[in-house]
Amino acid sequence: MLMEEVFERLREYQEILTKRVAIEHEVEDIPKALTAQEELLSRVRKSYVERREEFDGIEARVKDLRGQLAEAEAAREAAEKQMDSISTQREYEALNKEIRDATDREHQLRKDLQKEERVLAEVEELMRKDESMINLQETEIAEKSTKINLERDSKLGEIKSLRTEEDRASEGIEKEIIFKFERIIRNKQGLGIVPVKGYVCTGCYMILPAQFVNEVRSGNKIIFCPYCSRILYHQEAEEGEGDELFVDIESGSLSDLEDYAEEGEEEGEDDGFEDGDKDSSMDERDE
Ligand SMILES: [Zn+2]
Numbered sequence: 001m002l003m004e005e006v007f008e009r010l011r012e013y014q015e016i017l018t019k020r021v022a023i024e025h026e027v028e029d030i031p032k033a034l035t036a037q038e039e040l041l042s043r044v045r046k047s048y049v050e051r052r053e054e055f056d057g058i059e060a061r062v063k064d065l066r067g068q069l070a071e072a073e074a075a076r077e078a079a080e081k082q083m084d085s086i087s088t089q090r091e092y093e094a095l096n097k098e099i100r101d102a103t104d105r106e107h108q109l110r111k112d113l114q115k116e117e118r119v120l121a122e123v124e125e126l127m128r129k130d131e132s133m134i135n136l137q138e139t140e141i142a143e144k145s146t147k148i149n150l151e152r153d154s155k156l157g158e159i160k161s162l163r164t165e166e167d168r169a170s171e172g173i174e175k176e177i178i179f180k181f182e183r184i185i186r187n188k189q190g191l192g193i194v195p196v197k198g199y200v201c202t203g204c205y206m207i208l209p210a211q212f213v214n215e216v217r218s219g220n221k222i223i224f225c226p227y228c229s230r231i232l233y234h235q236e237a238e239e240g241e242g243d244e245l246f247v248d249i250e251s252g253s254l255s256d257l258e259d260y261a262e263e264g265e266e267e268g269e270d271d272g273f274e275d276g277d278k279d280s281s282m283d284e285r286d287e
Helices: 003-029 032-085 089-170 175-188 210-218 241-251 255-263 280-286
Strands: 193-197 231-234
Touching: 003 089, 003 175, 003 193, 003 231, 032 089, 175 231, 193 210, 210 231
Parallel strands: 193 231
Antiparallel strands: none
16 A cells, blocks of 8 residues: 555544544533433432421321320310319319310410421422422433433444444554554544644644654655654645745754744643753754
8 A cells, every 4th residue: 555545544534533532422421411410300309308207207296286185175175064063162273273274285285286287388398399390300301311312322323334434444554553543533632643844743843853754755654753643744845834944944043943833732741842852863953
């Protein structure tokens, strides 16, 4: 296979792979769409359980108060009946006190009961709200899940067919090269094959050693940028910047190149140029 064809295939492979990586990320993000809603649902469920417990407690208290109230009423009525059959002042006073006490107890119990019943109604209302919220969320989540699963299936289908295209594009190219190339594209989230313009890698904008550029120019084998690991190919410099870069290097002026390097991406790796940690082949020209 001619190098030109290899490069062409790699560019094609890159295009397909970039599409696939993007779709893979979308697939990874799909479950996140439901996370917030599922969290909400589990919060409401927890709240419902707590309210249910509260409700049961209040209900038991209400029942107990009703029992006490019935007892107090019965005690009062019994005492009132006895009023008909008393004969002494002392008996009358004792019975009268009994009736008053029973009446007071009744009043207090009625008050307590009303209060508890009010709270019970409030808690019940909140429970009902939780219930309808739970139903709503469950329905929505079920609907969304169905939609999401369809979406996922279709994306997985796309990924599968892109893989087939990738296999076709990479056919005949060394597996190891494809493996490295794929890793670069994933890591750099972008191009894995870039042209060299003048002495500059257009992937990382680092200046490449001269013998290195010559090797790229001759196009006999696949060469990776020593700084950003992208695959390099030679491209005739267009009129303008490329020529100037080339001429500047030849004439020994690096000022334009330094500007160029600063504008380039900063990946924080092998960024030796600005630190003065130049390749030895560059030092000769740097004088
Ligand atoms: Zn590079």
